[in-house]
Amino acid sequence: xxxxxxxxxxxxxxxxxxxxxxxxxxxxxxxxxxxxxxxxxxxxxxxxxxxxxxxxxxxxxxxxxxxxxxxxxxxxxxxxxxxxxxxxxxxxxxxxxxxxxxxxxxxxxxxxxxxxxxxxxxxxxxxxxxxxxxxxxxxxxxxxxxxxxxxxxxxxxxxxxxxxxxxxxxxxxxxxxxxxxxxxxxxxxxxxxxxxxxxxxxxxxxxxxxxxxxxxx
Amino acid sequence: xxxxxxxxxxxxxxxxxxxxxxxxxxxxxxxxxxxxxxxxxxxxxxxxxxxxxxxxxxxxxxxxxxxxxxxxxxxxxxxxxxxxxxxxxxxxxxxxxxxxxxxxxxxxxxxxxxxxxxxxxxxxxxxxxxxxxxxxxxxxxxxxxxxxxxxxxxxxxxxxxxxxxxxxxxxxxxxxxxxxxxxxxxxxxxxxxxxxxxxxxxxxxxxxxxxxxxxxxxxxxxxxxxxxxxxxxxxxxxxxxxxxxxxxxxxxxxxxxxxxxxxxxxxxxxxxxxxxxxxxxxxxxxxxxxxxxxxxxxxxxxxxxxxxxxxxxxxxxxxx
Numbered sequence: 453x454x455x456x457x458x459x460x461x462x463x464x465x466x467x468x469x470x471x472x473x474x475x476x477x478x479x480x481x482x483x484x485x486x487x488x489x490x491x492x493x494x495x496x497x498x499x500x501x502x503x504x505x506x507x508x509x510x511x512x513x514x515x516x517x518x519x520x521x522x523x524x525x526x527x528x529x530x531x532x533x534x535x536x537x538x539x540x541x542x543x544x545x546x547x548x549x550x551x552x553x554x555x556x557x558x559x560x561x562x563x564x565x566x567x568x569x570x571x572x573x574x575x576x577x578x579x580x581x582x583x584x585x586x587x588x589x590x591x592x593x594x595x596x597x598x599x600x601x602x603x604x605x606x607x608x609x610x611x612x613x614x615x616x617x618x619x620x621x622x623x624x625x626x627x628x629x630x631x632x633x634x635x636x637x638x639x640x641x642x643x644x645x646x647x648x649x650x651x652x653x654x655x656x657x658x659x660x661x662x663x664x665x666x667x668x669x
Numbered sequence: 670x671x672x673x674x675x676x677x678x679x680x681x682x683x684x685x686x687x688x689x690x691x692x693x694x695x696x697x698x699x700x701x702x703x704x705x706x707x708x709x710x711x712x713x714x715x716x717x718x719x720x721x722x723x724x725x726x727x728x729x730x731x732x733x734x735x736x737x738x739x740x741x742x743x744x745x746x747x748x749x750x751x752x753x754x755x756x757x758x759x760x761x762x763x764x765x766x767x768x769x770x771x772x773x774x775x776x777x778x779x780x781x782x783x784x785x786x787x788x789x790x791x792x793x794x795x796x797x798x799x800x801x802x803x804x805x806x807x808x809x810x811x812x813x814x815x816x817x818x819x820x821x822x823x824x825x826x827x828x829x830x831x832x833x834x835x836x837x838x839x840x841x842x843x844x845x846x847x848x849x850x851x852x853x854x855x856x857x858x859x860x861x862x863x864x865x866x867x868x869x870x871x872x873x874x875x876x877x878x879x880x881x882x883x884x885x886x887x888x889x890x891x892x893x894x895x896x897x898x899x900x901x902x903x904x905x906x907x908x909x910x911x912x913x914x915x916x917x918x919x920x921x922x923x924x925x926x927x928x929x930x931x932x933x934x935x936x937x938x939x940x941x942x943x944x945x946x947x948x949x950x951x952x953x954x955x956x957x958x959x960x961x962x963x964x965x966x967x968x969x970x971x972x973x974x975x976x977x978x979x980x981x982x983x984x985x986x987x988x989x
Binding site: 625 | 751754755757758759760761762763764767768770771774948949950954955956
């Protein structure tokens with residue numbers, strides 16, 4: 453029942469908002485994974501990012517897509533928590549517990565083992581609008597565990613302008629998603645986690661050159 | 670099927686023929702889109718998505734024309750919104766302007782609201798006068814002064830071409846049927862859009878075949894004098910020949926509009942090209958596969974629509 457509700461809302465509410473109200477240009481759609489386990493890693497500037505990434509998937513693939521978000525943010529209130537878990541299908545990460553010995557990625561690993569496609573923002577936070585922060589190593593740790601799962605880099609442009617951090621006002625501007633070729637842990641020759649994340653970040657930065665020029669300051 | 674036959678017969682004859690001709694063009698274009706890539710691979714590959722997009726655009730247009738002014742106004746409200754959003758996505762704006770941009774989007778609704786309630790004066794004044802004042806005031810209140818003039822000018826430019834100029838197309842649909850017994854208000858609108866697109870295409874064809882002397886190499890390198898003049902003459906003749914079937918224009922006014930409208934279309938085209946050069950893009954978005962963005966398709970109509978409207982108003986229509 454919840455699964456059905458989630459699909460209806462994502463297809464008939466979230467997708468029209470992304471495509472008809474905000475407007476999306478997609479470059480490299482053929483690189484998008486159609487089955488899990490897989491990871492979609494994107495830069496993060498806005499809550500709109502999740503909406504944009506979810507709108508890229510076909511209705512058939514969508515039920516398998518799980519965005520990963522911060523528990524301290526999305527589980528703040530009961531309503532928000534319910535919506536995040538059941539409508540967005542979010543896997544919460546308790547980032548505050550980092551370093552306590554607890555495996556923060558346990559839920560992500562389970563989902564990957566079940567063949568889900570995870571949507572992860574490796575910056576770990578939205579940061580300043582239209583600027584990229586350093587990457588955390590979560591994606592690399594998941595890739596190490598699932599060395600054959602494709603990690604698909606995505607550069608999102610414009611979401612930070614539609615709804616920057618700290619703003620509650622949604623102002624539509626066209627956004628562009630540039631999807632790059634998948635990277636696999638095995639192809640990297642079992643490299644070290646920081647190198648993997650550095651490569652991922654460089655790749656996403658390179659993808660940004662494929663987006664149209666944006667003049668906003 | 671009786672109701673269908675009756676319904677089709679209720680469509681004015683010129684429109685029946687016009688829609689039929691459009692259908693024939695789409696079918697032959699689609700046949701070419703299948704045949705040509707087989708004869709010469711790579712050269713005609715973009716024809717297929719281009720034709721598919723034409724089917725969608727013509728389908729939306731004909732559907733809205735048949736459903737009446739309400740559906741047509743809704744369609745053009747959305748088209749104006751898409752065009753304005755595309756423009757403001759590419760044009761430089763500042764962080765502080767997000768609120769004014771949202772205000773501009775809302776003014777699309779207000780401008781088309783004037784069409785909905787059939788208030789011509791309100792339509793003429795709201796965007797060029799009052800939204801002009803209000804948006805400038807809102808920007809002044811953001812307290813950021815660097816780039817004020819540039820950004821408020823950019824916003825005004827977008828509102829005029831995307832909302833005010835395009836709005837004229839929708840307002841034509843409110844022409845009383847008694848004034849246009851030939852093909853109704855839908856005939857007037859169909860004729861405008863058909864002539865504008867025909868003009869684009871015939872300029873392109875003439876340019877492809879006879880083009881030698883470039884008009885403005887640094888704005889639009891494909892535009893040639895041969896293409897432009899050939900297109901103007903062909904479109905002008907088509908306009909004068911077909912005007913009696915779609916408009917209440919008499920002969921000499923139709924010659925005047927036939928001679929000037931294609932030139933306006935050309936100017937709309939190169940103006941948008943200049944803007945795209947300025948912003949450093951080739952297409953304004955990828956909204957329409959094979960064509961580019963909404964602005965790429967609407968550029969000529971943004972200039973022909975108000976001219977056609979006001980010339981009709983001056984020479985033939987009592988309502989405006």
